[in-house]
Amino acid sequence: xxxxxxxxxxxxxxxxxxxxxxxxxxxxxxxxxxxxxxxxxxxxxxx
Numbered sequence: 001x002x003x004x005x006x007x008x009x010x011x012x013x014x015x016x017x018x019x020x021x022x023x024x025x026x027x028x029x030x031x032x033x034x035x036x037x038x039x040x041x042x043x044x045x046x047x
Contacts, residue, residue, distance in 0.1 A: 020028050 017029060020026060
């Protein structure tokens with residue numbers, strides 16, 4: 001991955017997070033954070 005691609009991906013992620021916070025108050029980000037935590041816990045168990 002080149003630096004240019006990484007920068008654009010970062011901009012897209014931050015833009016999506018800002019859009020979610022503006023439109024929905026961050027409810028979706030909280031849901032995704034909880035699911036990510038559960039996934040990492042499950043992944044650590046199988047490691």
